[in-house]
Amino acid sequence: MVKRYLLLVIVLLFGKIAFAQVPAWGGNADLQDYSFGFTFQYVNSYFKIDKRPDWRKPYFDPGVNRNITDSVNSISSPGAPGFAVGFLARYSLTDFLEIRTTPSLVFADRTLNYTYATPSQNQSKAVQSTSLDLPVSFKLKSERIQDFRAYMLAGIKYSTAIGSKKNNPDIDPLDAIVRNKSGFGSYEIGLGCDIYFEYFKLSPEIKISNSFGNVLISEDNPFATPINKLSLHTVTFSLIFE
Numbered sequence: 001m002v003k004r005y006l007l008l009v010i011v012l013l014f015g016k017i018a019f020a021q022v023p024a025w026g027g028n029a030d031l032q033d034y035s036f037g038f039t040f041q042y043v044n045s046y047f048k049i050d051k052r053p054d055w056r057k058p059y060f061d062p063g064v065n066r067n068i069t070d071s072v073n074s075i076s077s078p079g080a081p082g083f084a085v086g087f088l089a090r091y092s093l094t095d096f097l098e099i100r101t102t103p104s105l106v107f108a109d110r111t112l113n114y115t116y117a118t119p120s121q122n123q124s125k126a127v128q129s130t131s132l133d134l135p136v137s138f139k140l141k142s143e144r145i146q147d148f149r150a151y152m153l154a155g156i157k158y159s160t161a162i163g164s165k166k167n168n169p170d171i172d173p174l175d176a177i178v179r180n181k182s183g184f185g186s187y188e189i190g191l192g193c194d195i196y197f198e199y200f201k202l203s204p205e206i207k208i209s210n211s212f213g214n215v216l217i218s219e220d221n222p223f224a225t226p227i228n229k230l231s232l233h234t235v236t237f238s239l240i241f242e
Contacts, residue, residue: 029201029242030092030144037088037201037242043108045234047077047127048210055226061173068174069222070117079235080126082108084133088240096141102240104133106159110232112178114223125223127178130162135188147196154189157209167219176221186211186232192240203240208233 029035055075058067086104093099110127137155160183167176190207209232216230 032092034089034091035242036090037240039084039086039088039102039104039238039240041084041086041104041106041236041238043082043084043106043234043236044079045082045108045110045232046079047110047112048231048233049075049077049112049227050229050231051075052226052228055228057226059173059222059225063173070121072226073115073117074113075115075226076113078111078113080109080111082106084108084236086133088242090139090242096143098139098141099136100139100153101134101136102238103135105162106131106133108234110180112223123174123223125178127180128165129180131159132162134158134160137188141194144194144196149194149196151192151194152190153192153205153207155187157186157188159184159186159211167221173221176219176223178223178227179217179219180215180230180232181217184211184213184215184232186234190236192238201242203238203242205238205240207236207238209236210234 056072058071059069060066061068084104084106086102088100088102090098090100107130109129112125112127114123114125116122135155135157137153139151139153141149141151143149161180164179164182165177167179186209188207188209190205192203192205195202195204211232213231214229215232216224216227218224
């Protein structure tokens with residue numbers, strides 16, 4: 001009796017190992033020229049700041065005919081978190097190259113911190129942004145090893161703001177906001193891997209993007225005036241289900 005149970009355990013064990021060695025097909029995603037999916041993304045972004053030569057100069061308000069800020073000590077932009085949701089559409093060009101798009105709705109605030117010679121004047125300005133990202137990228141894939149395949153990607157995207165705010169000309173200049181252009185382009189590069197399960201394919205991915213040109217809307221207020229140019233740098237971690 002003991003021998004029979006031992007034989008049964010051995011058969012089940014080797015059967016499980018043999019079954020595990022059969023590659024999962026990820027819902028047949030790679031067996032079609034095109035497929036679709038959805039994505040969840042963690043976003044962290046900050047501004048690269050190019051200041052004007054006289055950026056330290058106190059801000060003079062002609063409305064009250066005096067300086068309303070002290071001289072500026074620093075302007076910085078720490079990384080600010082956000083998230084995005086979207087969907088995936090891909091088309092295979094070859095066995096190792098595909099073109100894809102992942103339109104996403106992005107909820108992310110960027111921050112600008114201002115410090116002055118008088119510390120009580122220090123301010124932090126959130127640059128509010130809900131945007132629609134429309135990327136197009138090429139994905140270069142490695143050979144598949146069992147249920148794993150690595151890839152690199154590169155492409156461009158266009159971001160357009162949704163519900164952006166405006167400055168009221170009648171508000172106190174110290175309450176003004178820093179605004180970004182409603183639409184701008186970026187380039188992006190990234191790395192990831194495809195992990196195959198029986199009914200779907202999961203792709204953890206990390207990518208960085210940098211905006212083209214200047215995303216700042218130049219306005220006459222204490223916070224936009226010292227800045228010559230803002231460019232947006234974003235790091236995105238995605239989980240893509242296909």
